[in-house]
Amino acid sequence: MRRSVSFGTVVAALLAGVGATAAPAYAAPADLFVNNAVVCSDAGPGSQAQPFCTLSAGAAAVTAGQTVRVTGSYAEHLTIAKSGTAGSPVTFRPATDGDTSLVQLTGTSAGITVSGQHDVTILGFQIQGAPAGPAVNVVNSTRMTIERVELLPLDSGSAAAWAGVRLASVTDSALNKIRVFRDVNPAITLDAATSGVVVTSAYIAVSNTARHPGGIEVLGPHNTVVRSAMLRPVGTGILVAAEATGTVLASNIISTAGGTGIDNSGASGTAIANNNVANPCGAGIRVSGASSGVSVQNNFVYGYGGNSTTCANGITGVGVGVYDAAVSGTTVDYNTVRPNPGKSPYAWTTPVASLAAFRAASSQGAHDLDSTDVNANVDSGNAAAPGRQLDYYGKSPVDDPEVPNTGSGPVTYADRGARELTMAPSAELTITQKPGGEVTVDASTSRPGWLPITSYTFDFVDGTVVTQATPVAHHTYADRGLHQVEVTVKDDNGDQGIQVKGFVNGDGYVPVSPVRVLDTRAKIGVGTTTPVEPGGTVTLQVAGSNGLPATGVTSVTMNVTVTEPTANGFLTVYPNGQFLPNASNLNWTPGLTAPNLVVVSVVNGKVDFHNTSSGTVHVVADLVGYHSAVGGSVFVPLGPVRVLDTRAKIGVDTTTPIAPGGTLTLPALGGNGVPATGVTSVTMNVTVTDPTANGFLTVYPDGQALPNASNLNWTPGLTAPNLVVVPVVNGKVAFHNTSPGTVHVVADLVGYHTTGAGSVFHDRSPFRVLDTRSGIGADANTPVWPGGWLDLNLMSMAREGATAVILNVTVTEPKASGFLTVTGDFGHEKPNASNLNWRPGQTVPNLVVVPLNPVNGTARFYNTSSGSVHVVADVVGYYGN
Template sequence: MLLSALALPAVGAASASGTPADLFVDNRPGMYCSDTGTGEQSKPYCTITKAAAAVQPGQRVIIGPGRYPEAVNITRSGRADAPISFLGQGVSVTDNDKTVIGGTGTKTTERALSVTGAQHVLIKGIDFFASQEGVHVENSSDITVLRGTVTGAQSAAVRVTGSSARVTLGKLDLTSTIGSGIAVDGGASATVVSTNRIKAGTGAAVSVTDAPGTVVVANSVQALCTAGIELAGASPGAVVENNVISPVEAYGTLPGSCAEERPAAVRVSAPSVTGSKVDYNVLDTANGLAAYAWSGTKYSDRAAFTAATGQGVHDAFANPHIPQRGDRHAAALPTVDSADENAPGLLAPEPYEPGFEDDPLTPNSGTGTGIRDRGAQEYRNVGTAFTPLGPTRVLDTRLGIGAPANEQVNSYLELQVTGRAGVPATGVTAVVLNVTVPQTWDSGYLSVYPLYGWSGTSNLNWLAGETVSNQVTVPVAANGTVGFVPHTPYGVHLIADLAGYYGVSGSGFTPTAPARALDTRTGTGATQAPVGPGGTVDLQVAGVNGLPAAGITAVTMNVTVTDGTGTGFLTVYPHGRPRPGTSVLNWTAGRTLATLVTVPVVDGKVSFYAGSSGTVQFVADVAGYHSDQGHQVYHSMTPVRLLDTRADTPTLCQAPPRPAAAVPAAGTLDLPVCAAAEATSVTLNTTVTETGAAGYLTVHPHGAARPLASNLNWTAGQTVPNQMVVQVLDGKLSFYNGSAQSTQLIVDLVGYHSF
């Protein structure tokens, strides 16, 4: 386990008697340890046993990394207001860097650590190796053991016995246990077993015998031959909640040596039923395993168990396994976002630990925040889902929207995006904006990124006099803002139209191979005719080109305007809604321009409006769609440069760098995208520059036929960026240069979708 957060503390002030506030133990070479001193940092003790005999209430024993081949017995007590602490200083997962108590070989100890007749003691960040018991707590109270592993114990990894009371065992990794995991017996009371990973061998993972008031919560348990959790003898008043219990056989073959081949996941004796509560557990009943043996009766059906006992109302008798590959949400995830946060004994994350993550595709069914998972492990890297909005104008420096009116931006503009225009104040990771720079005075480029983020990408490039637009998916800073930095000799006005946001709720994504949905030149998706001034084209997207007929919330398309006979702008918006005062493209006569658009879908359609002084042709290629049935989530990231053909570029895939070379005319460049190894589609900001002739760029999944689609269009000498969303099939993308001359290509990865 990583214990780097337990960094070596500063030496505290000495007490009036001259005793140091902290005692130190470090037997590594060069630390000049001695058991004849006072355990100061400059001359630490060599053994933990010596420190345990000297420690006083309120003191901490700081134990350096390494192995301590001794059997330690703690008998001294702290006070409620001044506990004694034993803190390991392991910094990594190697044996040399962990703090390990216990002998090996001929020096093997039966017990690594014993706490006998002591009170108010904390033991944290220490691993244990012993032949019988890693940790033994007897006739002690208010003892806490946190964060550690136990190896080699054939009786029990941890045992609490005698008249012990209020012992907490938390965040332990006991997955190499030979015997029982945690054994609570001998009249112990009010023991808390919380947030542990336990894989038991010949005994129960958590065995409670004649120990009233035991709390067993939020553990991830696998048992081999007996119950995962057992309340035996007379152990009334127990609470068993938020645990995830699986048989070892669910992940392998159950050995034939087991005396009972179908043990119940939880076994509760008749005397232990009184006052006990079981609920919010996930119990895997695979291969005939019973979920409960309750007062001698086995139950494999949750409804029947609840009807007979009144218990387990929120239990799930289901497979808790979350697939590591493929569609993680193809089936329900019973462990995710479903714990009872009101259960006693739950341990909060420490300051250096990550908190609980809200899976955007799983309903929050737990109590409290509703996002804590059951078991000891939180499902992480859950990604975010998309909520389409608008399009809504959130920035226009000409009109004072989102910034002072009539003030051009020449350095940096910070735009608040959360808490306005339908975007929540919290839980937002990225926003999708269509950004426009109108009526420029000189050439330049614009970078859009979060505050203190990376600014090496250009999202828009322009020449003097141009009006340019591009869709941008940009991470949101912790204060809910995004930043705009123009790079130009003169200031520029900025316009941003909100298309939606990524957060802890919304719709999943489904990428598609580029598919032409609209081409007014050929009659695809609309009448074969140019669109006149003020004309509107309603495009059916649901039920077409492989898209589902219902459930689509938004569609992502690469939209192109061409053959314009006058100047104009394009607005793409949800069908049937009032046309907003926004635009996604601006053109002049004769120009061919493309941009990515993500737009809400209403009635299965989207609408295209030509705010033009002449006629124009519209082309749209679908790249994917968001829906309630989509199971792919978005991962926003700091941009990663995948390619710059102007320079030797590392591939990030443990392969030689690609030598600098332009993409030749009618040539294809295949690019690995292993920076997002699990990606089903990637979001790229792609720029062409040093273009020798007019042309277009088509980006498509490697290995698939090049589609009739384009992502970028340019004229000779232009530098043009465009955001694109491209499906990934085999870890590579193909970039086709549809030009009579070579072009240079720059590709930045700004995010990706995955299951």
């Protein structure tokens, strides 16, 4: 940013000497530590393991280039009698870099003194109490950096205010982020022998009493910069006395109750630029005496309350006033001046009533404004105004694209006042997971403000923080559970947007060729051929058996079949040792053989099967895969889309049913949304229809030996569906008909597992989300009407990042034959697919994978029957990020 020649010379000199906080180009000596909250010793080495007990011990031991890192509170006065060298100062600061806490100095002796030293940095101290002398007293010193020092009187009713920061005969130094509260007077004092001092980002809120009227006093410094000082005094905010030359007052925020905001009393060469001055009763900016070469530009002077009747008697003042000999050498322009009602906006030797009158009297203020709209300050300042710096927050000029540029200088869109109007970028995150704790955080959809995004900071809230110029970061968490990512996007003006997202680690899927793991008829998985007794529970060990690892298995996928039931009932499959959930997986009537795919969480390496019937039942389970916390593939939901129908030449070249003992091979890759590579398994809803004899269907990987497993069982004339997850080998899957009769087969693809990009699995203990009989998720005792549909709101799961939800869906009390289609609501027509088929009076379950639209999170249930039907749905897990 362009500045005046005299100021630029000053800044160049300061940068050459003040860069005291920059790291040295060579290895610095070891740090020293002071910590009185642990076992410590002033006779020790001052190491982190054995720190000093007092600040005075650290100050006595420190040498050039060393940092004294301090923890705790001290009833001490810190006297620094050691110097550093240029670029390698002695530094006193809190123990941890980036820590915003302050080291506390307390009591009547609290304070900091530096005399006759150079190259010293003081960072992060709070001085409490009521010291007799200045809280920070720096004398005859050079290249001092004092940053983040807070002065906090504990006794606001003391008889006299204490002095704040005093600089006497100090050169080439910097004060930054000084915060002063209550009874401190004056807050900052710079004496006549002080020069080349930069005061930035100070916040000063002294008591609003006549006893303590001081803000900042500049008593004759040369080439001094006071920038970004927040003041609330009753008297003068900043006083520049007659001896001062080359002072810059820029980007300060000053609020006065009855005094003068900025009083340039005879000082020459002062640049007063881009200040906000609020003055309800007193003067805003005053230039008087023998001042010459003074510039007053880009300031915003306004009233914030009070008027001529409420201000104290005798208190007058104007917004911007120039008096005495100062009228011959003062420039006033590009200001916005709006004092309170009853006060004069300007004075040129004498007060005038309007901007027009000021222009007529002074030939000044050609670009001044008297608008009440603060937006008039936007893009209308003079970027070449003497002394102009970064704004109060350290921001450069930014162009508001919706405001005409009416300013001047090297850019025509600099704002007036202490604050530059900017539009911050916003962070938008997409988080994808891989099994094993690896996440990819993508912030590329983040929106820039008025400036491009220049950096992305990813905080994974486990101690890992990464800042980079690109919007995508990868990280692997060491543990499972709830995690959080915080991403900050920032532009080169320091504006930033932050977004935080939480998520839970998900699992990968490992498909296996179907293997029988339970058969109560044949002592597989159990020690007897006894059926499951009424109200009985069978526990099956799954982890560490049948090829599954002993650890990392979070859930298993099994095709479960009940057979030879002696009474009506249903089966619930659930995590071992948990409370029996209000959920079901299979329903039956006496003599029925019924299959259903089950996804169930594994606890203690086991799962439980509970028979709710009043009769016995045999249970068979064929393992087809498992979810793992340490590996596996991810899921991509699709459709549903019909990929096979032997009745209609879909997926085959004929309408011939599968022959007795016959096998049909179906290509599974490279079409219907499934990629040609990387696919480990496909998930399909498979339906058999028009069977001519009893039998069962086995769906298995192409080219493998026919396993001892089944997916669907039927009797002649039955239409039966079941969800199938089958590994893909040679790019194909096979359908084998074990029946002595023919059968037609229909398959609707609902997704696939892949080693590429997709969603991880999150298991859930089964819980009911829909029951039209009882009013869960729908109106009570209101079935889905013929030809109608029901929408189930699963938005809470969509907000969790669910891309697809796994439901065990049961239809009951149907009045006529029909089928149910379950899909996500994406605004499309009902797909040519089915999930459950029934006859009048049947109760039929099936596992369903439903893609979720993230906008509405709706699962839609279509009833194609000519009669009504009740629907029940239990969530068993979801895929998502």
